[in-house]
Amino acid sequence: MTMYTKPLPDPTIETKPFWDYCKKHELRMQKCAQCGHIRFPPGIVCPKCHSMEAEWVKLSGKGKIFSFVIFHYVYNKAFKDDVPYASASIELDEGPRMMSNIIGCKLEDIKINMPVEVHFEDITGEFALPKFKPELKNRGKNLKPTAEV
């Protein structure tokens, strides 16, 4: 593994389980034990019912692109070799949205509503980043949105 020189996650008490599961290549989020709401980012209290009881459930890792942007400008020198790259809001099948990068396809093939699945990148011995690729069945094909926007 080459030296990773980009900013690293900075886990808090609330987010450490998320990163620990990522290291195991599992996408897990808190599911409220009271109302079933799956919340992200992690927190102490359910934003829907204020319960403090939750369990870390394993998600499918599948979702669709809710929105995205292609970065051409280098806002942080650590990413100078990556431009242009795609940052996206991924709407997971279980409901929550999370920010990540879209990888594994040409930037011009990225579309709103494109089905994607998680792919973990081991960046250090301590961290793996959840990124998203087009769903396997769509990779390399003429990618089209699956629903009207």
Ligand SMILES: [Zn+2]
């Ligand atoms: Zn709740």
